[in-house]
Amino acid sequence: MWERIVDVINEGKKFIITTHLFSEGDAIGSELALKRFLCNLNKEAVVVNNELLPPVYSCFDPDKDVKFLKSKDDNINLNDFDAIFMVDVAAWGQLGDFADMIKASRITKICIDHHPTNPGYADINVIDKDASSAGELIYDLITHMNGELTLEVATPLYLSIATDTGWFKFSNTSAKAFKACSALIEAGVKSQIIYEKLYHNKHVSYLKLLNLMLGTLSSECDGQLVWTKITKKMIKSSGVEFVDTDVIIDLIRAVNKVEVVVIFKELGERKTKVSFRSKHTIDVSKLASDFGGGGHVRAAGASLEEPIDTVIGDVVSVASELIEETSACVSSGSSLT
Ligand SMILES: [Mn+2]
Structure with missing residues (x-):
């Protein structure tokens, strides 16, 4: 599966790496x-x-390796590079206007991803929907090439796998993911410190935002569908700088x-981001694609x-309709055996 990418790496000298907008642990860990x-x-x-690094991840990038496409200091000419790696990117649309620049260039386009909705849009595609994370695939590539798992490489890989599996809670938590993490811990990764940097770093203003969000909590379908919203006004009045929705999603x-949690976030007067999560039966990637998005079955x-x-x-x-149709014909998939 890696032959073509190994050839590109061995034959090339200069590479560029990018990931999707609204980048998170897997995206940033994979590229670093x-x-x-x-x-x-x-x-x-x-x-x-194509966006600034979210501040919560800056401790993983002490040398400021992640550059911003629109920064005036760095002038990027894609034709100067041998290949571009797009990691954890399921579709051109997830790159914003960077996609047009990439498509218009002569550069070799490589996609390494694990989203089942990925159509294989690049010149070379490694898409493994059974991989827990893009980071697990980068781990595969590195071990396939007998690369050294230095701590600087292992830490972001662990960030990828741990965050995309919800710290080993989600259905993508596989034996392969644990094997990779076992090797990463052996390489010196400090799991507890990574967890604390990500989740025990919040300002008290975050609790104020959580309180406002809980105030907008609504439900449908006999409590199977629950949603909440984050408006610009709520962000301003609580004073938070970075909105992490993982905590509220876990609470709900x-x-x-x-069965389904939906978080609506106001980005502008006519711009809204929707995050879907499900527990057992609903394929939220289908729900997201009805609205021009995509992702995984459970996220x-x-x-x-x-x-x-x-x-x-x-x-x-649309979500209520889908839940009603589904619950009429499927029983819950929560059996332990
Ligand atoms: Mn991912």
Whole structure:
């Protein structure tokens, strides 16, 4: 599966790496690990994203390796590079306007991803929907090439796998993911410190936002569908700088009847981000793709050019319909055996 990519790496000198908008642990971990691995092979590699690094991840990037596409200091000419790696990117649309630049260039386009909705849009595609994370695939590539698992490479790989499996809680928590993490811990990764940096770092303003979000909690379908929203006003009045929705998603998911959790985030007057999570029966990647997004069976998202309340109305009605259809013919998949 890696032959073509190994050839590109061996024959090339200069590489560029990028990932999707709204980047998170898997996206950032994968690109940092790949960059450091390529540099260990004495290649030149730069990470360029179409957005700034979310501040919670800056401790994983002490040398400021992640560059911002629109920064005035770095002038990126894609034709200067041998190949671009797009990691954890399921579709061109997830790259924003960077996609047009990449498509218009002569550069060899490589996609390494694990989203089942990925159509294989690049010149070379390694898409493994059974991989827990893009980071697990980068781990595979590195071990396939007998690369060294230095701590600088291992730490972002662990960040990828741990965050994309919800710290080994989700259905993608596999024996392979644990094997990779076992090797990463042997390489010196400090799991507890990574967890604390990510989740025990919140300001008290975050609890204020959580309180406001819980105040907007609503449900449908006898409590199987629960949603909440984050408006710009709520962010401003609570004073938070970085909104981490994982905590609220986990809180809602802890309620026994809940099957689908939806979080609506207002990004602008006519711009709304929707995050979907499900527990057992609903394929939220299908739900997300109905609204122009995509993702996984249990975690997916979409961005819409509509005001938040319009989006809430549309999404809740489609999701309710799907839940009602599904619960009529499927029993819960929560059996232990
Ligand atoms: Mn991922």
